[in-house]
Amino acid sequence: MTTASPQRAALRAVRRPGDRIFSGTALGAGVVILLLLAAVAIFLITESLPAFTADPDEIGMLRGATFLEYVAPLVFGTLWAALLALIIAAPLAVGIALFISHFAPRRLAAVIGYVVDLLAALPSVVYGLWGATTFAPILQPFYVWLNENLGWIPLFEGPVSATGRTIATAALVLAVMILPIMTAICREVFLQAPRLHEEAALALGATRWEMIRMAVLPFARGGMVSAAMLALGRALGETMAVTMVLSASGVITFDLISSTNPTTIPANIALSFPEAYGEGVNVLIATGLILFIVTFAVNAIARYIVNRRAAFSGAN
Amino acid sequence: MSKRIQVNDLNVFYGKFKAVEGISMTIEPRSVTAFIGPSGCGKSTFLRTLNRMHEVIPGAYVEGEVLVDGDNLYGEGVDPVLVRRQVGMVFQRPNPFPTMSIRDNVLAGVKLNNTRMAKSDADALVEKSLQGANLWNEVKDRLNLPGSGLSGGQQQRLCIARAIAVSPEVILMDEPCSALDPISTLAIEDLIEDLKREYTIVIVTHNMQQASRVSDKTAFFNIAGTGKPGKLIEYADTTKIFSNPDVQATEDYVSGRFG
Numbered sequence: 001m002t003t004a005s006p007q008r009a010a011l012r013a014v015r016r017p018g019d020r021i022f023s024g025t026a027l028g029a030g031v032v033i034l035l036l037l038a039a040v041a042i043f044l045i046t047e048s049l050p051a052f053t054a055d056p057d058e059i060g061m062l063r064g065a066t067f068l069e070y071v072a073p074l075v076f077g078t079l080w081a082a083l084l085a086l087i088i089a090a091p092l093a094v095g096i097a098l099f100i101s102h103f104a105p106r107r108l109a110a111v112i113g114y115v116v117d118l119l120a121a122l123p124s125v126v127y128g129l130w131g132a133t134t135f136a137p138i139l140q141p142f143y144v145w146l147n148e149n150l151g152w153i154p155l156f157e158g159p160v161s162a163t164g165r166t167i168a169t170a171a172l173v174l175a176v177m178i179l180p181i182m183t184a185i186c187r188e189v190f191l192q193a194p195r196l197h198e199e200a201a202l203a204l205g206a207t208r209w210e211m212i213r214m215a216v217l218p219f220a221r222g223g224m225v226s227a228a229m230l231a232l233g234r235a236l237g238e239t240m241a242v243t244m245v246l247s248a249s250g251v252i253t254f255d256l257i258s259s260t261n262p263t264t265i266p267a268n269i270a271l272s273f274p275e276a277y278g279e280g281v282n283v284l285i286a287t288g289l290i291l292f293i294v295t296f297a298v299n300a301i302a303r304y305i306v307n308r309r310a311a312f313s314g315a316n
Numbered sequence: 317m318s319k320r321i322q323v324n325d326l327n328v329f330y331g332k333f334k335a336v337e338g339i340s341m342t343i344e345p346r347s348v349t350a351f352i353g354p355s356g357c358g359k360s361t362f363l364r365t366l367n368r369m370h371e372v373i374p375g376a377y378v379e380g381e382v383l384v385d386g387d388n389l390y391g392e393g394v395d396p397v398l399v400r401r402q403v404g405m406v407f408q409r410p411n412p413f414p415t416m417s418i419r420d421n422v423l424a425g426v427k428l429n430n431t432r433m434a435k436s437d438a439d440a441l442v443e444k445s446l447q448g449a450n451l452w453n454e455v456k457d458r459l460n461l462p463g464s465g466l467s468g469g470q471q472q473r474l475c476i477a478r479a480i481a482v483s484p485e486v487i488l489m490d491e492p493c494s495a496l497d498p499i500s501t502l503a504i505e506d507l508i509e510d511l512k513r514e515y516t517i518v519i520v521t522h523n524m525q526q527a528s529r530v531s532d533k534t535a536f537f538n539i540a541g542t543g544k545p546g547k548l549i550e551y552a553d554t555t556k557i558f559s560n561p562d563v564q565a566t567e568d569y570v571s572g573r574f575g
Contacts (some may be wrong), residue, residue, distance in 0.1 A: 106374075196411040200475070203369055204425035204482065205401030214424060218415030 041292070048286035054279050061272065061280035071287050073252045075294060077167070077262030080254070081242065082235035084171035089179050090228055096179075097186035102212060113187065120180035128244030131173035132165060136245065139172070140164030143257040154254055161259040165247040168256040173241050178231035185230065189223030190216055222306045229302040236295050239266035265291040319385040319485040319516060320345050321366065326380035327545075328361055328370060335361045337545035339380075341535060348512050350527035350554065351520045353537035353569070358546025359520050360408075360490050362537070366518065367403035367488055368396040384485065401429065404479035408491040410471035412463035412478070419459040421474055422446060425482040441481060449477035450507050469500020476507065480515070487511065489519040493526065505530050524570055528558050536566045 056062050062070050096116065100109045143166065147158040197215040206214055217224075248263030248271070263271075265287045276284055321343040328336040336358035343349050351359040364370040365378050368389060382389040389399050404425075412421045422442045426433065433441075442459065446452040451473040455466070463474050472492060479487055489508075493501040508530045511517060521527050527534055534557040536550045550557065550566045561567050 194411075196407065196409060197413055199369065199372065200407065200411045200413065200478075201424070202372055203367065203400055203405035203407075204428060204478065205397050205399075206428055207397050210428055215413060218413070221415070 044285060044289040044292055047282055048289045049282075050279050051282040051286040054282075059279045059283060061276060061283050067283065067286065070283065071265075071290055073250050073262055074265045074268050074287055075290060076252045077248075077250070078236055078264040078266075078291065078294065080262060081167060081171050081174060081264050082232055084167070084256075085174035085178060085235045086228060086232050088172060088175035089182055089231060092175070093179055093182035093227070093231075094186055094224065096183045097190055098212060098216075100183075100187050101190035102208070102216065113184075116180050116183045118180075119176065120184070124177065124238060124240040125244070127173050127177055128241040131169060131241060131245035135173065136164035136166075136169045138164070139169055143168070147257060155256050157255050158258055160257050161247070161261075163247060163259075165245055165261075166257050166259070167246065167261045170242050170246045170261075171256075173245050174235045174238055177238060177241060178234050181234065182227045182231045185227035186220065186224055189220040189227070192223075193219045225302050225306050229299055232298060233295055236264075236291065236298070237266055238264075239270050242267040243270045321486065321516065321518075322383040322386075323366075324381045324383070326362070326365065326378065326382065328358065328365055328378050329376065330373065331375035333543075334545040336365075337547055339548045341548060341551050343516060343518060344533070345516045346512060346514070347532040348508060348517045348519060348530050350531035350534045351518070351537060352522075352524060352527050352534060353546070353549075354539070355522075356542075356546070357537040357539045359535075359537045361546070363488050363490055363518060363520050364405075366486070367405055368399045369405060371396065401425070401482060402484055403486045403488060404482065404484035406472070406475050406479055406487065406489045406492045409495050410468055410475055412466075412471050412474045414462060414464040416463060417460045418455050418463050418466070418474060421463045422477050422481050424478055429482065445477040445481040446474075448480050448511070449473045450503060450510075451477055467500070469496050469503060472496060472500070472504060473507065476504075476511075480511070484515065486516045486518065489517065491520050491522060494522060501526070524558075528554055534558070536561075536563075536569060538565055538569070 051059070051067055056066050057064060096112070100113050100116075104112065140161070140163065143156075143160050143164060146156045147160045150156045151158060193216040197219065198211055201211040201214040242264050243266075246261055246263060246267060247259065248267065249260045250263050250268070251260050252262060253260065269284050269287060272280075272284060323339055323341050323343075326336070326339040327334060339362060351363060353359050361370060366382060366389075370376050370378060378390060380390070384402070388394070412418075413424060416424065419442050422445050423433075423438055426438075426441060443452060443456075446455060451470060454470060455474075458465075463471065466474060472495075476487075476492075493504050496504065505526065508517060508519065519527075519531065531554045533552065534554045535548055536557060537546050538549045539546045550561055550563045552561070557566060558570050561570065567573075
């Protein structure tokens with residue numbers, strides 16, 4: 001009888017088969033993610049070790065430089081291109097998302113949303129082809145103009161690239177590529193801004209824009225940072241488009257429009273892999289490990305920024 | 317500070333659906349007017365036409381006129397944004413901005429009006445508004461904490477402080493106590509009694525004891541059936557509505573025989 005069983009057994013919740021199956025699959029899915037991540041990390045670390053331990057002079061790819069000297073321009077180029085792309089895409093994405101969620105008539109909003117989603121469906125090699133063959137020549141005269149009129153700013157110092165295949169073009173192509181995901185996430189977050197708070201702002205005599213600044217944007221802050229981070233992740237890792245667009249020479253420069261451009265880690269791997277042999281392959285994998293760490297750090301910083309004001313996030 | 321509201325033959329629509337029909341009434345300054353009636357009879361909808369919040373909903377519009385001290389809110393070229401700065405509103409569920417501190421919540425409306433304000437003036441206004449909303453003593457030590465950390469009743473009083481901080485002519489309250497416990501409700505009712513000295517107050521309520529406790533005049537709204545527009549059935553002194561109303565439907569409603 002149940003009355004005879006000890007107190008603790010009586011308090012235990014009934015374990016239904018459905019609950020067990022569900023918690024089992026949920027746990028399994030979670031473990032798989034961790035295992036995958038661990039497997040990738042272990043692969044990267046073990047395969048990179050030879051690059052760190054071997055004598056730099058014996059690895060042809062390094063051309064006598066140390067690994068750090070080799071990877072530093074690449075890290076700079078990766079961060080620089082992704083940052084430029086984010087600076088271009090973020091305001092645009094927020095603007096489009098606001099237009100879709102709060103300004104456009106419903107039908108127009110649906111059409112625009114669909115078109116933006118379509119941008120995400122284009123393969124990156126198509127962006128690469130378009131950027132290298134069409135977009136770069138269009139931009140080239142504009143770069144000349146920038147150099148003539150704003151040449152005193154180090155960003156436009158020149159000498160101007162004759163092909164237009166510069167870091168600025170690459171960043172613009174990247175910006176177009178990360179636009180859909182940022183827009184889609186921002187739109188979803190903006191739509192979730194509580195009607196109640198929007199009405200509170202309007203009832204205080206806020207205009208539409210003031211209402212958005214008061215009730216929508218602060219509420220969506222965390223979501224917007226997440227969107228930017230996902231987009232940044234894509235920009236950091238984007239290979240094909242950058243490889244095809246950029247005429248790279250692996251320098252560290254802030255000049256946006258010159259013919260000598262920094263290159264990114266993924267593009268460098270794609271370009272150098274076919275001719276890599278022996279420990280050169282390990283060097284490339286080691287740059288991949290650095291990219292992994294950089295992406296991880298960027299995400300951690302973003303999380304920290306979002307959590308710092310968690311009490312004001314609107315989630316409570 | 318407070319103003320008379322006169323409504324002339326007002327019809328309110330959601331797209332093609334006529335939600336409220338043919339309302340004419342005069343609301344006196346420095347008084348509390350309660351709107352009562354069954355759910356869906358259009359009293360909240362009508363309330364929201366008094367500060368042009370109704371038209372925020374897509375497809376919603378209004379026919380007729382609402383005069384505040386003789387100026388038609390729905391006249392040619394009247395800016396709804398300016399109307400809403402004169403006619404404040406408190407909502408059914410407390411809605412302080414969760415992303416702002418208590419202090420910033422109180423100042424939210426004022427910051428819309430004038431962008432620059434000396435810190436001492438702002439501090440004085442925060443204290444005055446919170447005292448006006450009977451909340452000062454409870455929050456004066458945590459003005460920089462988020463407003464969402466307060467209890468429901470405190471949040472609602474914070475919303476009232478936010479509304480009175482901009483010194484409106486009229487305050488509209490849409491069932492301000494329906495999400496609150498009896499003690500918090502009592503606090504709000506006492507506050508309404510105080511606010512009446514300076515403001516014209518219109519309150520929608522489902523609680524008939526509340527209407528009889530706080531209001532000077534009461535308006536009873538009803539609908540003939542689902543899909544029909546709501547109408548103003550009777551509008552008179554609160555004591556009359558609750559003791560010997562002229563219309564049978566009013567008596568049935570206030571005595572609890574239906575609704």
